[in-house]
Amino acid sequence: MFITPAYAQAFGGGSDMLVNIVPILLMFVIFYFLLLRPQQQRVKQHREMVANLRRGDTVVTSGGIIGKVTKVRDEAEIEVEIAENTRVRVIKSTVSEVRAKGEAAKEPA
Numbered sequence: 001m002f003i004t005p006a007y008a009q010a011f012g013g014g015s016d017m018l019v020n021i022v023p024i025l026l027m028f029v030i031f032y033f034l035l036l037r038p039q040q041q042r043v044k045q046h047r048e049m050v051a052n053l054r055r056g057d058t059v060v061t062s063g064g065i066i067g068k069v070t071k072v073r074d075e076a077e078i079e080v081e082i083a084e085n086t087r088v089r090v091i092k093s094t095v096s097e098v099r100a101k102g103e104a105a106k107e108p109a
Contacts, residue, residue, distance in 0.1 A: 050092045053078060056102015062094045069102065 067080035
């Protein structure tokens with residue numbers, strides 16, 4: 001009498017679902033290009049810089065210590081001279097910047 005019968009609406013098809021998914025996909029694409037990709041490039045550049053360290057390079061560690069590489073000990077460590085006759089062992093991955101490239105190591109004859 002006073003209550004009208006309610007009719008269920010039929011499923012509108014795939015267009016409503018597509019309209020709802022596109023903004024979410026767009027957010028993921030923007031997130032990738034603005035955050036993830038630049039971070040991956042910085043990590044790759046840092047990895048290359050650390051791999052190319054050699055004797056004579058002037059480096060800055062993440063702790064702010066500036067010194068000259070005197071010896072590359074192994075894959076993970078270098079020896080850095082921070083003052084005259086003062087050498088410290090440093091983990092390669094803590095090097096944040098190479099200020100000046102040194103001379104190439106001379107090969108023994």
